[in-house]
Amino acid sequence: xxxxxxxxxxxxxxxxxxxxxxxxxxxxxxxxxxxxxxxxxxxxxxxxxxxxxxxxxxxxxxxxxxxxxxxxxxxxxxxxxxxxxxxxxxxxxxxxxxxxxxxxxxxxxxxxxxxxxxxxxxxxxxxxxxxxxxxxxxxxxxxxxxxxxxxxxxxxxxxxxxxxxxxxxxxxxxxxxxxxxxxxxxxxxxxxxxxxxxxxxxxxxxxxxxxxxxxxxxxxxxxxxxxxxxxxxxxxxxxxxxxxxxxxxxxxxxxxxxxxxxxxxxxxxxxxxxxxxxxxxxxxxxxxxxxxxxxxxxxxxxxxxxxxxxxxxxxxxxxxxxxxxxxxxxxxxxxxxxxxxxxxxxxxxxxxxxxxxxxxxxxxxxxxxxxxxxxxxxxxxxxxxxxxxxxxxxxxxxxxxxxxxxxxxxxxxxxxxxxxxxxxxxxxxxxxxxxxxxxxxxxxxxxxxxxxxxxxxxxxxxxxxxxxxxxxxxxxxxxxxxxxxxxxxxxxxxxxxxxxxxxxxxxxxxxxxxx
Numbered sequence: 001x002x003x004x005x006x007x008x009x010x011x012x013x014x015x016x017x018x019x020x021x022x023x024x025x026x027x028x029x030x031x032x033x034x035x036x037x038x039x040x041x042x043x044x045x046x047x048x049x050x051x052x053x054x055x056x057x058x059x060x061x062x063x064x065x066x067x068x069x070x071x072x073x074x075x076x077x078x079x080x081x082x083x084x085x086x087x088x089x090x091x092x093x094x095x096x097x098x099x100x101x102x103x104x105x106x107x108x109x110x111x112x113x114x115x116x117x118x119x120x121x122x123x124x125x126x127x128x129x130x131x132x133x134x135x136x137x138x139x140x141x142x143x144x145x146x147x148x149x150x151x152x153x154x155x156x157x158x159x160x161x162x163x164x165x166x167x168x169x170x171x172x173x174x175x176x177x178x179x180x181x182x183x184x185x186x187x188x189x190x191x192x193x194x195x196x197x198x199x200x201x202x203x204x205x206x207x208x209x210x211x212x213x214x215x216x217x218x219x220x221x222x223x224x225x226x227x228x229x230x231x232x233x234x235x236x237x238x239x240x241x242x243x244x245x246x247x248x249x250x251x252x253x254x255x256x257x258x259x260x261x262x263x264x265x266x267x268x269x270x271x272x273x274x275x276x277x278x279x280x281x282x283x284x285x286x287x288x289x290x291x292x293x294x295x296x297x298x299x300x301x302x303x304x305x306x307x308x309x310x311x312x313x314x315x316x317x318x319x320x321x322x323x324x325x326x327x328x329x330x331x332x333x334x335x336x337x338x339x340x341x342x343x344x345x346x347x348x349x350x351x352x353x354x355x356x357x358x359x360x361x362x363x364x365x366x367x368x369x370x371x372x373x374x375x376x377x378x379x380x381x382x383x384x385x386x387x388x389x390x391x392x393x394x395x396x397x398x399x400x401x402x403x404x405x406x407x408x409x410x411x412x413x414x415x416x417x418x419x420x421x422x423x424x425x426x427x428x429x430x431x432x433x434x435x436x437x438x439x440x441x442x443x444x445x446x447x448x449x450x451x452x453x454x455x456x457x458x459x460x461x462x463x464x465x466x467x468x469x470x471x472x473x474x475x476x477x478x479x480x481x482x483x484x485x486x487x488x489x490x491x492x493x494x495x496x497x498x499x500x501x502x503x504x505x506x507x508x509x510x511x512x513x514x515x
Contacts, residue, residue, distance in 0.1 A: 038093045044239040045283050046080040059098040072284045079284045083240040104248040105130035106255035114230040117241040117248045136247040140306035147312045152377050153321050156192030156434020159364050159427040162386040167377025168262050168319040169310030173341050175326050176351030181362050182325045184431045186266040191222045192434035199256045199263040200228040203249035206242055206272030209234050242276045250307050253320050260316030269325040274337050291336045298340045305344050347371040366393045380486040385444035396420030422452040425460035438479040439468040445496050470499040
C-alpha cells in the first residue's frame with residue numbers, strides 16, 4: 001500500500017513539473033476594456049452609463065463606427081456629443097473609449113483643399129495623407145513666448161490699411177449686420193496674401209453648402225486657393241463638427257506658425273458657433289444665462305482667440321493673425337456675443353447697414369471702429385499719408401447733418417465738408433479687388449496733394465481707378481521699398497506725379513472731345 005502511494009506521489013510530482021514547464025512558455029494576454037451603454041439619444045447627443053475611467057474631451061465610438069466626444073461628465077452618466085451622423089445609434093448600444101482626444105491632420109498637404117473637421121476631403125479630390133496630427137484643443141502660447149505686434153498684415157482694403165491697420169499676430173473683429181460685406185472683407189484679406197507668403201485658413205461655420213462653394217470658387221478665380229485651406233462645418237454637419245470646427249482650423253493654422261511661417265485665419269462666423277454651443281448646452285440641460293447662452297460662452301471664444309499671436313524669434317518668429325466675424329442685429333454692438341468678442345480681441349471693424357444702403361462700400365463706420373495696435377503695425381509711408389484722414393472722415397457725418405438741416409456753414413467748414421466727401425469717395429472700393437501697397441500709396445498721395453479737389457465728387461472713383469491701372473506697370477522693386485522707407489523718396493514721388501499727370505491729361509482730352 002505504501003509502495004503504491006509513493007509511486008502515485010512520484011507520478012503526481014512529474015505531472016506538476018511538466019505543467020509548470022509548459023506554463024513558463026505561455027504568454028498571457030489579458031485585455032480589459034471598459035464599455036458604456038447608451039441610455040438616451042437624439043439631436044446629435046447621447047447619455048451614456050459606464051466608462052468610469054473616461055474623461056472630458058475623450059473620443060468614444062460605437063461598435064458600428066459612429067464617433068463621439070465626451071462633452072458632459074456627471075456622477076452617474078456621461079454626455080456624448082457625436083461627430084458623425086448618429087441616426088443609427090439607439091438606446092442599449094455599447095460605446096468604448098478610444099483613449100485620445102480629437103485631433104486634426106495638419107501640414108502643407110492640406111493647401112488648396114476643402115476638408116471637414118475630421119480631415120476628410122470635401123472637394124472630391126484624393127484622400128489627404130498627413131504625418132502630422134495635432135489636438136484640436138491646445139493651450140495658448142504663454143506670455144513669455146510672445147513678441148509685440150509690429151509687422152503689418154495688409155488686407156488690400158484702403159480704409160483698413162490706412163486708418164485701421166492690422167498687424168501679424170493681431171485679433172481684429174469684423175462686426176456688423178448680415179449682408180453688410182464682412183465676408184467680402186475677409187476674402188479680400190486672403191486674396192491680398194497671394195504674393196506675401198502668408199498661409200490662410202478659412203473656417204466656414206454653420207453656413208449653407210452653396211455659400212461655401214461660392215467662397216471656394218471666388219478664391220480659385222482670384223488665384224488664392226493654392227495658399228488657402230478651407231475647413232467647412234456647414235449647417236447640415238453634425239453639431240459636434242460645428243462645435244469643434246474653429247478649434248480644428250486654429251490647430252491647422254498653428255502648425256504653420258510653429259514652423260516659423262505667418263498664417264491668417266478667418267472664423268466665419270463666431271455668432272453661429274455660439275449659437276450651436278447654446279443649443280448643445282441646452283440639450284445637456286446646462287443652466288442658461290444671458291440671452292439663453294451658457295455662462296461659460298465667454299471662455300468658449302477666449303481660449304480660441306488667445307491662440308493668435310506672434311512668437312519670439314528664437315521660437316521661429318511665426319505668427320497667427322485672427323479675423324473673427326460676428327453678426328449684430330439692428331446694429332446693436334452691445335449684445336452679449338459682440339461685447340464678449342470686443343473684450344477679447346485687439347480691435348473691431350464695424351460695418352454699418354445704413355452706410356451700406358447708401359452705397360458706401362466697404363460700409364465701415366470709421367468713427368466706431370478701432371485697431372488697438374494702430375500705427376505700430378503700419379508701413380511708415382501709409383502712416384504719414386493718412387495722418388489726418390481719420391479726423392476728416394469722422395467729421396464728415398457731423399458736417400453733412402448740419403448742411404442737411406439748412407445750417408449756414410462757414411467757408412472753412414464748407415471746404416472741410418467738400419474734402420471729406422472726396423475722402424469718403426476715395427476710400428470706396430470694388431468688392432473682391434484688393435489693392436497693392438503702391439496703389440494705396442498713390443490714392444492717399446492724390447488725396448493729400450489735392451488732386452481730387454479739382455474734380456467732381458462723382459468722378460473720384462473713376463479717376464482713382466485709372467490711377468491704379470496706371471500704377472500696375474510700375475516695377476515690383478518700387479513697391480518693395482515702400483515697406484521700409486519712412487518717407488516718400490524723390491524718385492517715388494516723381495513717379496506718382498507722373499502717373500497722376502498722365503491720368504489728368506487723358507481725362508482732359510476726353511472732356512475736350514466730349515465738348
